[in-house]
Amino acid sequence: MPVVEASVIVPVPPDVAFAVSQTVAPVRYRWDPFVREQHFVGGATRPGKGVRTFTRSRHGFTMISEYVSFAPPSNVGMKMVAGPWFFTVFAGGWRFTPAAEPGHTVATWKYSFHCRPAPLRPLAHRIGRWLLGRDIRRRIAGYERGCTDPVVLAAARASLADQDELD
Incomplete structure (x- = not known):
């Protein structure tokens, strides 16, 4: 299954780095160039394992995804429940670890996917x-x-x- 990955070091500690990654509209739109529209579905009001979100990408494609892991401040994972016809599988994980420099975080984002139709899969995976x-x-x-x-x-x-008040 093809995988794409990117990492960056950000000048905030892991708890803040994780919280930035989970900001919602309209704040999320300030930093996330991929998302054109995003909201929780099914009555959820905050992220968490089992929670689903609707996302419209900058390309116009829509996807319903579900959090399969939610472990602040270290990682979050999601999987596609419904989405563009050309994906049979789409999943992503974001990991946050302390950087060597105090107060900084290494953020690593990874997506894995599998495309259809089968005869075009080699080309579709390259694209x-x-x-x-x-x-x-x-x-x-x-x-x-x-x-x-x-x-x-x-x-x-x-x-x-x-979150501290809820705990």
Whole structure:
């Protein structure tokens, strides 16, 4: 199964880095160039294992994805439940680990996918690696900018405070 991956070091600790990655509209649109529309489905109001989201990409494609793991501040994983016809499988994972420099985080994002139809799969996988590779690099660069954006950081820190109150 093809995989694309991108990493960046951001100047915030892992808990804030994770929280930035989970910001929702409208704050998310400040940093995420891939997402044109995103919201929770099924009555959920915050991310978590089993929660589903609707996403419309900058390409116009839509996908319903489900969180298969949610372990702040270290990782989050999702899988496609419904999406573009050309994917038989699409999944992603985002990992956050402390960087060598204190107060910084290594963010690593990885997507795996499988395309159809079978006769075109070799070509589709090459195109997918190129397109998704380009998108993941743009997206993580936007995330890196978000980790220095005062509005995004304020929203991320507020979500951490809200979570602390729930715990």
